[in-house]
Amino acid sequence: xxxxxxxxxxxxxxxxxxxxxxxxxxxxxxxxxxxxxxxxxxxxxxxxxxxxxxxxxxxxxxxxxxxxxxxxxxxxxxxxxxxxxxxxxxxxxxxxxxxxxxxxxxxxxxxxxxxxxxxxxxxxxxxxxxxxxxxxxxxxxxxxxxxxxxxxxxxxxxxxxxxxxxxxxxxxxxxxxxxxxxxxxxxxxxxxxxxxxxxxxxx
Amino acid sequence: xxxxxxxxxxxxxxxxxxxxxxxxxxxxxxxxxxxxxxxxxxxxxxxxxxxxxxxxxxxxxxxxxxxxxxxxxxxxxxxxxxxxxxxxxxxxxxxxxxxxxxxxxxxxxxxxxxxxxxxxxxxxxxxxxxxxxxxxxxxxxxxxxxxxxxxxxxxxxxxxxxxxxxxxxxxxxxxxxxxxxxxxxxxxxxxxxxxxxxxxxxx
Amino acid sequence: xxxxxxxxxxxxxxxxxxxxxxxxxxxxxxxxxxxxxxxxxxxxxxxxxxxxxxxxxxxxxxxxxxxxxxxxxxxxxxxxxxxxxxxxxxxxxxxxxxxxxxxxxxxxxxxxxxxxxxxxxxxxxxxxxxxxxxxxxxxxxxxxxxxxxxxxxxxxxxxxxxxxxxxxxxxxxxxxxxxxxxxxxxxxxxxxxxxxxxxxxxx
Amino acid sequence: xxxxxxxxxxxxxxxxxxxxxxxxxxxxxxxxxxxxxxxxxxxxxxxxxxxxxxxxxxxxxxxxxxxxxxxxxxxxxxxxxxxxxxxxxxxxxxxxxxxxxxxxxxxxxxxxxxxxxxxxxxxxxxxxxxxxxxxxxxxxxxxxxxxxxxxxxxxxxxxxxxxxxxxxxxxxxxxxxxxxxxxxxxxxxxxxxxxxxxxxxxx
Numbered sequence: 030x031x032x033x034x035x036x037x038x039x040x041x042x043x044x045x046x047x048x049x050x051x052x053x054x055x056x057x058x059x060x061x062x063x064x065x066x067x068x069x070x071x072x073x074x075x076x077x078x079x080x081x082x083x084x085x086x087x088x089x090x091x092x093x094x095x096x097x098x099x100x101x102x103x104x105x106x107x108x109x110x111x112x113x114x115x116x117x118x119x120x121x122x123x124x125x126x127x128x129x130x131x132x133x134x135x136x137x138x139x140x141x142x143x144x145x146x147x148x149x150x151x152x153x154x155x156x157x158x159x160x161x162x163x164x165x166x167x168x169x170x171x172x173x174x175x176x177x178x179x180x181x182x183x184x185x186x187x188x189x190x191x192x193x194x195x196x197x198x199x200x201x202x203x204x205x206x207x208x209x210x211x212x213x214x215x216x217x218x219x220x221x222x223x224x225x226x227x228x229x230x231x232x
Numbered sequence: 233x234x235x236x237x238x239x240x241x242x243x244x245x246x247x248x249x250x251x252x253x254x255x256x257x258x259x260x261x262x263x264x265x266x267x268x269x270x271x272x273x274x275x276x277x278x279x280x281x282x283x284x285x286x287x288x289x290x291x292x293x294x295x296x297x298x299x300x301x302x303x304x305x306x307x308x309x310x311x312x313x314x315x316x317x318x319x320x321x322x323x324x325x326x327x328x329x330x331x332x333x334x335x336x337x338x339x340x341x342x343x344x345x346x347x348x349x350x351x352x353x354x355x356x357x358x359x360x361x362x363x364x365x366x367x368x369x370x371x372x373x374x375x376x377x378x379x380x381x382x383x384x385x386x387x388x389x390x391x392x393x394x395x396x397x398x399x400x401x402x403x404x405x406x407x408x409x410x411x412x413x414x415x416x417x418x419x420x421x422x423x424x425x426x427x428x429x430x431x432x433x434x435x
Numbered sequence: 436x437x438x439x440x441x442x443x444x445x446x447x448x449x450x451x452x453x454x455x456x457x458x459x460x461x462x463x464x465x466x467x468x469x470x471x472x473x474x475x476x477x478x479x480x481x482x483x484x485x486x487x488x489x490x491x492x493x494x495x496x497x498x499x500x501x502x503x504x505x506x507x508x509x510x511x512x513x514x515x516x517x518x519x520x521x522x523x524x525x526x527x528x529x530x531x532x533x534x535x536x537x538x539x540x541x542x543x544x545x546x547x548x549x550x551x552x553x554x555x556x557x558x559x560x561x562x563x564x565x566x567x568x569x570x571x572x573x574x575x576x577x578x579x580x581x582x583x584x585x586x587x588x589x590x591x592x593x594x595x596x597x598x599x600x601x602x603x604x605x606x607x608x609x610x611x612x613x614x615x616x617x618x619x620x621x622x623x624x625x626x627x628x629x630x631x632x633x634x635x636x637x638x
Numbered sequence: 639x640x641x642x643x644x645x646x647x648x649x650x651x652x653x654x655x656x657x658x659x660x661x662x663x664x665x666x667x668x669x670x671x672x673x674x675x676x677x678x679x680x681x682x683x684x685x686x687x688x689x690x691x692x693x694x695x696x697x698x699x700x701x702x703x704x705x706x707x708x709x710x711x712x713x714x715x716x717x718x719x720x721x722x723x724x725x726x727x728x729x730x731x732x733x734x735x736x737x738x739x740x741x742x743x744x745x746x747x748x749x750x751x752x753x754x755x756x757x758x759x760x761x762x763x764x765x766x767x768x769x770x771x772x773x774x775x776x777x778x779x780x781x782x783x784x785x786x787x788x789x790x791x792x793x794x795x796x797x798x799x800x801x802x803x804x805x806x807x808x809x810x811x812x813x814x815x816x817x818x819x820x821x822x823x824x825x826x827x828x829x830x831x832x833x834x835x836x837x838x839x840x841x
């Protein structure tokens with residue numbers, strides 16, 4: 030029992046490290062405009078303002094990964110022990126979390142330009158993949174309550190199963206809508222993390 | 233009670249991770265001068281010396297985030313439990329902390345050049361936003377002592393409330409003064425973290 | 436006894452930090468294609484697709500470091516105390532782990548081009564070095580059971596010794612085969628971490 | 639007493655985070671040679687070989703920071719409590735540790751070229767500064783045994799004081815010798831961390 034607790038602790042700390050680093054690396058996508066030494070203050074202000082897709086993408090990615098961290102957190106509170114299968118399912122989720130700065134940089138660079146549809150679809154598609162990984166991780170833990178604590182209430186377990194499943198079609202919708210209107214696509218992504226933050230907050 | 237303690241522990245560790253990474257990433261803004269293979273020793277020395285705004289901005293940002301970490305530390309010692317609202321208020325603060333390398337790179341690139349006023353205003357403005365986030369976080373915890381430990385002395389709680397409020401107008405002053413004199417603006421920012429470090433040290 | 440436990444704890448946390456950061460920095464090798472503002476959606480999609488060696492290298496490196504972390508994890512469960520020699524053997528392993536993003540970037544840049552053989556050999560060669568470091572670390576701990584817990588079963592200790600030794604010739608094979616066929620070389624590297632993940636999973 | 643222990647724990651974890659990140663970021667200084675798509679395997683091999691100063695600088699910096707981390711580790715085992723003064727002395731040390739990737743990149747870029755003397759002097763000079771910060775931190779803790787555990791043996795405390803003092807003149811020698819011969823300068827820096835690793839190992 031003692032060893033099991035320690036096990037979960039190290040995995041949580043490791044996962045938290047990856048979440049924290051991935052979130053902090055997002056800020057590296059905020060680029061200083063290169064205007065040369067003679068750029069006037071108003072030119073710099075304009076260049077900074079024109080980078081708004083970067084700021085939107087940064088905030089959306091940061092918020093989404095933060096909400097995921099909170100959920101990861103909540104999931105681990107119900108978990109009693111860790112198996113190798115769970116370790117690798119968690120590793121798959123972390124792989125996708127570390128990838129997030131890449132589509133964020135992509136949408137920052139191409140939003141509102143001809144390549145916008147592809148960049149937005151890749152961005153939303155990353156969150157489809159992360160949602161699937163979350164469901165996979167939860168399934169490894171919760172299927173026949175294999176890794177759950179005995180005091181984890183069954184209705185809470187079911188509520189989590191339902192709420193995780195909802196993420197996949199919603200991000201799929203954002204991915205498909207990228208090919209029609211990139212503003213709708215990023216809007217869905219931004220709306221989703223705010224929605225989840227608000228409902229989590231009220232619980 | 234046991235679960236609550238663990239909860240705070242994981243949030244502290246996660247926050248510490250973000251603070252530590254954000255502080256370390258600041259050093260990526262220190263750029264090696266690209267002078268080509270034939271640059272003489274004195275040309276390299278000169279180029280390094282001319283980068284002094286980078287060093288000042290790095291030190292100021294590092295010092296400011298360090299002082300914030302110390303305060304974050306002190307705040308958590310008074311906190312008994314964590315709610316989802318507190319989690320997201322903390323997330324908002326962390327978002328702004330991870331952003332710090334961006335205005336630091338901006339002021340490093342444009343200080344003393346025509347774009348200086350805008351770069352300095354964005355730099356000081358980031359700390360206005362962080363001060364507001366700190367006040368928000370503290371308010372969520374301390375309003376009607378919602379999340380505080382019962383043994384947290386009321387006069388300490390009030391002293392913290394007062395000292396956090398002071399940050400907002402002081403950084404606003406630095407932001408406004410950027411448009412008149414960039415040296416005054418960065419001087420206020422540098423002075424503030426040193427002042428806070430000294431008064432914290434004497435407590 | 437109490438101090439020894441704490442000792443191992445800090446070393447594990449430090450090592451986990453290095454593993455987590457090295458894994459997250461791998462994502463910095465995923466580059467946004469620079470096609471200019473007028474690139475069409477299909478040009479962007481094509482450019483992203485042509486970067487497939489980056490994605491393969493990223494996944495292989497991430498998976499390999501993840502498997503190593505799981506093994507590092509398993510090794511530490513058998514260890515009772517830490518000596519300075521073990522600390523530096525562990526440091527040598529961590530040095531090589533932090534290096535991984537470099538050969539990953541190298542193979543991403545040169546795979547399928549004339550420089551491919553050298554890039555692939557350096558990539559696989561890095562894992563030869565890491566395998567050697569792992570064996571060294573384990574030898575410091577397990578030779579005459581110097582640092583092992585008294586309750587670590589002898590057959591488990593021997594099984595670990597055997598399984599670690601297998602890594603060296605397999606990665607050497609990948610290194611040599613890089614000069615004949617780069618696809619075989621990266622294929623061995625990818626196959627190995629998947630194989631290890633699967634056998635670990637079934638244990 | 640309980641609160642004090644927790645205090646030290648959080649500071650250690652935070653410091654470990656900064657050490658771990660700074661060590662991992664060093665690897666970002668290892669650059670992939672940009673030779674274009676038609677570079678032959680032998681051209682790539684040559685370009686990689688010519689980057690040897692990068693590898694030497696990376697290894698020296700990693701080894702030096704690792705030895706510092708081990709010493710930081712050893713120091714904290716003797717420490718009973720943390721004051722704000724100690725917190726900021728530790729912060730000053732961490733600031734310098736995060737800076738290390740900068741002189742490492744500098745010496746990687748300019749070693750063996752005309753700017754070599756300045757780059758080597760800045761490199762060694764960074765370690766002079768870090769040695770001073772270490773002595774400062776230890777002084778805050780050990781002066782009149784202010785923050786030490788009561789069971790910390792006096793002869794151990796004195797031995798640490800002596801061994802830390804030795805670092806300053808040795809790195810000063812490396813700094814001065816940079817202006818005569820850069821190989822001697824980096825040789826001293828490399829020799830020192832290996833020497834410290836070996837004597838620590840034998841203790």
